Amino acid sequence: MIIVERKSLEALEEMTKDCGRLLVLGCETCSAMCLAGGRRQVAELASAIRMERKMSQNQDEVIEDAIARQCESEFIDHVKDRVAGCDAVLSLACGAGVQTMAHTFPDVLILPAVDTKFIGSEAERGVWKEMCMACGDCVLGRTAGICPVTRCAKGLLNGACGGASEGKCEVGKERPCAWQEIYHALKRLNMLHYLKEKPQVKNWPVHPGKVVREDLREGEATTGD
Amino acid sequence: MSLREALASGKFVITAEVAPGKGTEVEHLLEDAAVIKERVDAVNVTDLQSSVMRLGSMAFSHLLTEIGVDPVFQVTCRDRNCLALQSDLLSAWALGIKNVLALTGDHPVLGDHPKARPVFELDSVSLLDVIGKLNSGVDMVGNELKGTPDFLAGAVVNPGADNEAAMDLQIMKMESKIEAGAKFFQTQGVYDLDAFEKFMKRIEGLDTKVLVGIILLKSVGMARFMNKNVSGVFVPEPFVQEIKAAEDKAQASKDIAVRLIKGMKDLCDGVHIMALGWESKIPAILDEVGI
Numbered sequence: 001m002i003i004v005e006r007k008s009l010e011a012l013e014e015m016t017k018d019c020g021r022l023l024v025l026g027c028e029t030c031s032a033m034c035l036a037g038g039r040r041q042v043a044e045l046a047s048a049i050r051m052e053r054k055m056s057q058n059q060d061e062v063i064e065d066a067i068a069r070q071c072e073s074e075f076i077d078h079v080k081d082r083v084a085g086c087d088a089v090l091s092l093a094c095g096a097g098v099q100t101m102a103h104t105f106p107d108v109l110i111l112p113a114v115d116t117k118f119i120g121s122e123a124e125r126g127v128w129k130e131m132c133m134a135c136g137d138c139v140l141g142r143t144a145g146i147c148p149v150t151r152c153a154k155g156l157l158n159g160a161c162g163g164a165s166e167g168k169c170e171v172g173k174e175r176p177c178a179w180q181e182i183y184h185a186l187k188r189l190n191m192l193h194y195l196k197e198k199p200q201v202k203n204w205p206v207h208p209g210k211v212v213r214e215d216l217r218e219g220e221a222t223t224g225d
Numbered sequence: 226m227s228l229r230e231a232l233a234s235g236k237f238v239i240t241a242e243v244a245p246g247k248g249t250e251v252e253h254l255l256e257d258a259a260v261i262k263e264r265v266d267a268v269n270v271t272d273l274q275s276s277v278m279r280l281g282s283m284a285f286s287h288l289l290t291e292i293g294v295d296p297v298f299q300v301t302c303r304d305r306n307c308l309a310l311q312s313d314l315l316s317a318w319a320l321g322i323k324n325v326l327a328l329t330g331d332h333p334v335l336g337d338h339p340k341a342r343p344v345f346e347l348d349s350v351s352l353l354d355v356i357g358k359l360n361s362g363v364d365m366v367g368n369e370l371k372g373t374p375d376f377l378a379g380a381v382v383n384p385g386a387d388n389e390a391a392m393d394l395q396i397m398k399m400e401s402k403i404e405a406g407a408k409f410f411q412t413q414g415v416y417d418l419d420a421f422e423k424f425m426k427r428i429e430g431l432d433t434k435v436l437v438g439i440i441l442l443k444s445v446g447m448a449r450f451m452n453k454n455v456s457g458v459f460v461p462e463p464f465v466q467e468i469k470a471a472e473d474k475a476q477a478s479k480d481i482a483v484r485l486i487k488g489m490k491d492l493c494d495g496v497h498i499m500a501l502g503w504e505s506k507i508p509a510i511l512d513e514v515g516i
Contacts, residue, residue: 153332154343158350158401160394161329162383162413165456167390171334180390195397199351199405201307201365 001030001121002094003128004037004114012045012090013052015111019060020087024049024113025079025101026066027093034128036114037092039066045092045113060087070097076104083108136205142194144185149202151178157200227295228267228324229377231495232409232434237516238495240297240411240436241507242269245280251288257504258294264508267324269297269411269497276303276336283313287320297379298322301330302347310347311355311364318374326379326411327352327402350398353378353405360406380407382435384415384424385457396427403433411497413457414440416464418488425492436495439485441503442478445469479506483513490514 007015016022024046032038046064053062065082067075070093083089083101088109091098095116102110118130133150139157140147149155153171160179163170169177186192231238241261243254258268268289272282286296298317305313314325329349333341347355355365362373380402386392399410415421415437425435440458442448445468448460464481471477486496496516500507 153334154329154345154348156329156345156348158348159398160391161348162381162386162391162395162398163331163456164391166387170456171332177391179394180388183390183394192393192397195394196401199354199401201347201351204346 001033001119002096003117003120003130004031004034004092004094005117006036006041006045006092006114007112009045009048012113013049016049016088016090017052017056017058019109019111021060021085022049022062023079023082023086023089024062024064025070025083025089025091025093026064027070027091027097028066028068030094031092031097031114032066033122042066042092045090049090066092069093071100073100073104076101080104134209135202136209137203139200142197143182144189144191144194146178146182146185148178148182151181155202157202159195226266228297228409231266232377237490238409238434238436239265239511239516240267240269240495240497241265241504242271242497242499243285243504244271244274244501245282245285247277247279249280251280251285254285255288255292257502258289259292260505261507262292262294264511265294265498266495267295267297269299269326272299272301272328272330273304273336274299274331276331276333276338276341278336278338283317283320283322286317286322290321295324296322297324297326299326299328300352301328302345302349302352303330303333303343306344306346307355307365310352311359314356314359314376315370315374318376323375324377324379325356326381327356327407328381349380350401350405353380353402353407357406377408378406379409379411381413382410383413383457384421385413385417385459387457387459392427399428399433400431403431407433409434409436409494411436412438414438414451414455414499415489416458416460416485418485421489422492434494436497437486437489437493438497438499439482440499441482441501441506442468443501443503444474475503475506478503479510479513482510486510486514486516490516 024042026039026042027037042064046062050062065079067078069075083105090111090113091101092113098110098112119132120128120130123129135149153169164177167177167180169175186194270282270286273279282299286298289296327349333343356376356378358365359374362370382399383395386395445465448465451458452460468477498507
């Protein structure tokens with residue numbers, strides 16, 4: 001999932017103080033799983049902003065809601081009337097959600113309440129780790145399910161750099177050497193020969209990326225870009 | 226004799242290393258190189274080693290050619306994408322540089338610009354592969370070159386990997402590097418004769434030349450620093466104590482280097498001496514070893 005981290009309350013109060021009637025809008029998938037932007041966090045954030053507004057004699061109303069995913073128009077439709085009645089939306093969705101909202105409501109100011117960190121998963125309670133850089137050219141099939149592009153600090157494709165010490169990366173003692181992890185995982189699978197392939201060079205995509213599935217587009221007009 | 230000729234001759238090859246500094250001052254480094262010129266087959270020029278911003282390896286390698294020293298142009302993949310790396314290789318050839326040492330490079334976090342964006346689009350293995358392609362007259366996507374280099378490519382290996390996984394990975398990578406075109410290896414600094422002997426035994430049969438790395442121990446602090454911070458380098462305590470007890474630290478450092486080279490010279494094809502500014506001491510060390 002997309003891992004997000006909420007911005008500080010001070011930063012959000014500053015960001016929203018002059019924006020008028022505000023909708024604090026949660027995102028019930030990734031942000032909620034990160035305990036950063038689900039319905040419960042929306043309630044906490046909205047009441048903190050209301051409190052701040054009350055103390056500074058700001059009369060503008062703060063309302064709250066949450067939808068399943070702010071990155072999909074199907075769900076955004078559920079709140080279009082509430083958004084239309086506001087001057088601004090404080091979105092607790094990832095960057096994709098914030099931008100989809102901004103694209104859908106060009107006349108409303110959409111503000112980000114979270115920082116989008118990476119694609120990852122929860123390693124233990126309260127700890128999330130980066131697993132995928134969305135590089136567009138997956139190599140996990142020959143690295144025993146451990147991504148060197150993301151988890152090796154240098155993103156190396158052709159084996160360890162030799163900088164590791166006691167199994168830890170040269171960048172920091174708390175980071176395991178991804179290539180030593182790959183080595184152990186391949187060895188367990190009896191697939192160490194995968195490390196002896198021809199030199200690999202990554203194909204880097206041009207950003208922003210776009211995926212087009214012609215089989216799903218029958219009868220659709222092609223997009224402009 | 227060039228490095229290529231020296232390696233082909235079967236003689237015990239001797240290389241040294243200089244590190245350009247931060248700034249444009251090059252005179253003292255050229256003097257260091259001139260002191261050892263008659264005694265070494267080539268001199269490596271480091272490429273922003275430890276990720277510290279310095280004068281570049283290509284420029285100084287070229288300056289070495291002008292004083293008659295055969296340079297080994299060290300190239301890391303840290304700071305340049307594949308366009309820049311290939312272009313720099315062609316430029317280096319045009320400037321008279323004939324040897325390249327292909328390295329992945331340290332992460333920028335370790336250096337003096339820790340927020341710098343790392344590149345690592347290629348790594349040591351794919352860079353060697355690219356050098357081979359340039360040597361064959363095409364770039365890495367197959368476009369023909371007008372004028373072709375003929376680099377002698379080398380690489381590094383760390384015989385002091387500290388666990389089985391790290392050692393296996395080192396050796397597999399060494400094999401990949403040989404397949405990708407590395408004709409010689411210079412090792413990380415070695416202080417442990419037994420470990421080096423074991424390493425050489427493990428790579429027996431690989432078709433390449435190995436130049437063992439010797440780092441002159443300049444102080445107790447330096448030994449402790451390397452043990453703590455430099456992957457694969459381990460200075461055993463007796464050496465540390467020897468330096469500590471010595472009145473003449475430089476003499477003790479030389480003595481240790483002499484013993485190490487004597488102990489390893491029959492195990493490998495040459496020595497790569499990293500004197501870290503003590504280049505003037507290299508001739509006496511070589512005299513004492515008798516090479």
